[in-house]
Amino acid sequence: MxxxxxxxxxxxxxxxxxxxxxxxxxxxxxxxxxxxxxxxxKIIRSNTSGFKLFFLHVQVPDEDGFDEVDSIYASxxxxxxxxxxxxxxxxxxxxxxxxxxxxxxxxCEAWVKKGDPKEVICHEVKRVKPDLLVVGNRGLxxxxxxxxxxxxxxxxxxxxxxxxxxxxxxxxxxxxxxxx
Amino acid sequence: MxxxxxxxxxxxxxxxxxxxxxxxxxxxxxxxxxxxxxxxxKIIRSNTSGFKLFFLHVQVPDEDGFDEVDSIYASxxxxxxxxxxxxxxxxxxxxxxxxxxxxxxxxCEAWVKKGDPKEVICHEVKRVKPDLLVVGNRGLxxxxxxxxxxxxxxxxxxxxxxxxxxxxxxxxxxxxxxxx
Numbered sequence: 001m002x003x004x005x006x007x008x009x010x011x012x013x014x015x016x017x018x019x020x021x022x023x024x025x026x027x028x029x030x031x032x033x034x035x036x037x038x039x040x041x042k043i044i045r046s047n048t049s050g051f052k053l054f055f056l057h058v059q060v061p062d063e064d065g066f067d068e069v070d071s072i073y074a075s076x077x078x079x080x081x082x083x084x085x086x087x088x089x090x091x092x093x094x095x096x097x098x099x100x101x102x103x104x105x106x107x108c109e110a111w112v113k114k115g116d117p118k119e120v121i122c123h124e125v126k127r128v129k130p131d132l133l134v135v136g137n138r139g140l141x142x143x144x145x146x147x148x149x150x151x152x153x154x155x156x157x158x159x160x161x162x163x164x165x166x167x168x169x170x171x172x173x174x175x176x177x178x179x180x
Numbered sequence: 181m182x183x184x185x186x187x188x189x190x191x192x193x194x195x196x197x198x199x200x201x202x203x204x205x206x207x208x209x210x211x212x213x214x215x216x217x218x219x220x221x222k223i224i225r226s227n228t229s230g231f232k233l234f235f236l237h238v239q240v241p242d243e244d245g246f247d248e249v250d251s252i253y254a255s256x257x258x259x260x261x262x263x264x265x266x267x268x269x270x271x272x273x274x275x276x277x278x279x280x281x282x283x284x285x286x287x288c289e290a291w292v293k294k295g296d297p298k299e300v301i302c303h304e305v306k307r308v309k310p311d312l313l314v315v316g317n318r319g320l321x322x323x324x325x326x327x328x329x330x331x332x333x334x335x336x337x338x339x340x341x342x343x344x345x346x347x348x349x350x351x352x353x354x355x356x357x358x359x360x
Contacts, residue, residue: 011222038342042191042311047227131222132344156336156345162218164312164344165336 010107013039014054014130014161016121016151019093021180026092029180030173031136035166036097039134040104048105055097055110056124057090058117118154125159132162138180139167190287193219194234194310194341196301196331199273201360206272209360210353211316215346216277219314220284228285235277235290236304237270238297253278253290298334305339312342318360319347 015035020027028036044051090112101108113120125133137152152165174180195215200207208216224231253259259275270292281288293300305313317332332345354360 011225043223045191045227045230047225047230050225050227162344162346164342166342 010050010052011132012052012054012128012130013043013132013134014056014125014128015039015097015134016117016155017055017057017093017097017136018117018180019057019089021178022174025089026096028093028096029136031138031166031168031180033136034168034172035134035136036100038166040100040106044106049107051106053097053101053106053108054128054130055094055108056121057093057110057112058120059090059112059114060117061114118151118158121151121155122159125155125161130161132164133159134164134166137165137167138177139173140177190230190232191312192232192234192308192310193223193312193314194236194305194308195219195277195314196297196335197235197237197273197277197316198297198360199237199269201358202354205269206275208273208276209316211318211346211348211360213316214348214352215314215316216280218346220280220286223312224286229287231286233277233281233286233288234308234310235274235288236301237273237290237292238300239270239292239294240297241294254288256282298331298338301331301335302339305335305341310341312344313339314344314346316360317345317347318357319353320357 015032017032017036018029019025020029039053094110094112098108098110113124121133121135133155135152135155137150140150152163156163156165168180195212197212197216198209199205200209219233253271253274256275256279259271259278274290274292278288278290293304301313301315313335315332315335317330320330332343336343336345348360
């Protein structure tokens with residue numbers, strides 16, 4: 001006999017997404033797109049009303065604090081404009097994911113933060129309290145990882161929620177696997 | 181406009197489950213049950229026909245050693261047919277999960293293997309090729325982990341599929357957190 005299971009609130013899935021290192025904004029990285037498609041196809045499936053997606057894009061400030069190396073800043077206003085430009089780039093990246101969700105009928109929220117991606121993602125997990133964090137991963141070998149570090153490894157270790165890491169498929173890996 | 185998404189084959193979720201270290205067979209460990217309930221409530225939800233669960237229980241061989249067991253249990257009836265004495269302990273553990281799935285209407289398979297749990301789980305992932313591996317975790321601190329090791333950490337690193345680790349809640353943790 002089938003037991004009755006009451007459907008509780010939606011399952012909240014947070015995703016860290018970033019821009020393509022090859023094509024730049026507004027294009028999403030291969031691993032972000034892989035993680036998103038995996039979540040749609042393997043987890044959400046046809047149950048679009050049972051889930052809500054939270055997209056977080058973290059922008060890394062330059063070492064010297066400038067947002068764009070090539071820009072010349074001559075007044076406080078230049079900085080305000082540069083900041084606005086950065087936000088536009090980040091939000092255009094998010095637009096891709098939000099539009100896809102809208103087409104499919106999955107509720108979502110998306111926002112941009114600045115800082116160290118791994119730290120910010122864990123901080124936002126603490127705040128948003130998702131049921132699951134999905135992060136993409138380039139699938140680098142140990143030798144490559146030494147030089148680039150991986151956000152996903154840090155999140156698996158430190159985020160206060162279940163975390164699943166989705167690797168790019170071999171066919172999607174660019175010639176230089178550090179690219180994404 | 182909503183895009184049409186074709187529902188492909190079911191999502192295959194594999195779970196490594198083990199017996200309670202406190203109550204012994206046929207009782208499942210707290211972390212196995214937590215991982216199972218999380219999968220039902222947060223991932224499968226009401227979409228019972230969209231998923232298939234694969235339960236693997238790995239028994240660590242006694243010093244005496246015992247026979248290889250590779251039966252597959254897919255329904256409550258299969259357990260009635262299991263009468264070999266050396267199978268009863270492992271299969272009774274699996275019965276809990278298979279019965280729950282049967283009640284809810286989620287397709288499943290379950291089987292027992294012998295060996296080192298972390299090695300066997302990764303080997304079975306290679307063979308079964310699930311879309312996701314869910315493993316429970318006692319949520320031990322670094323100090324405790326040094327002594328007991330954790331299967332989940334090994335799986336996250338070495339299994340050839342996405343892996344999600346589900347911790348027990350604080351309320352469920354026994355006085356000695358190494359117990360499960």
